[in-house]
Amino acid sequence: MLTHKQLRAHALNRPEVAAEFEKQFEEFALLDEFLRARSEQGLTQAEVAERIGTTQSAVARMESGRGKHSPSLATLSKYAEALGCKLEVRLVRVRAGKRKLTGQSTRTPSGTRTLRAR
Structure with missing residues (x-):
């Protein structure tokens, strides 16, 4: 049996x-970051929903992708704030050639997470 x-x-x-994974990688990696941060804070979807003024089902839909x-940047920003975080959006120049995506992230010294691509 395969792991x-x-x-x-x-x-x-x-x-x-691989092509489909590449297209959706960043979106799902971001959603995974939200789930991980919510879990680290020990919050339920209902608690996050209350903090941002929406319903638990709306949070569940957002987390499922x-x-x-x-979700709008404003909604993602509210979600991040409810977790005691700040949403950062950056443009990053894509290097020529293919990259191997690991689907893993690393934490910088400031506590932010950076997605790794090889």
Whole structure:
């Protein structure tokens, strides 16, 4: 039986899977950061929803990434603030050539997380 890591590596060897993963990597990595931060704060979806003035189901849709609409930057900023964090959006120049995405992030000395791509 394959582990999740082995299955993922095997799947990413398929060009069509790797292309789709590449397209959605940043979005899902960001959602994962929100989930991790909420978990570290020990908050439920309902508690976050109350702090930002929405419903638990709206938070669940946002965290799942399956909603019909992407959340606005204002909503993401409110969510981050509810967790005691600050949302930062940056433009990063993409280097020529392919990169291997690990789907992992690292924490900088200031406590922010940076997505790693190889």
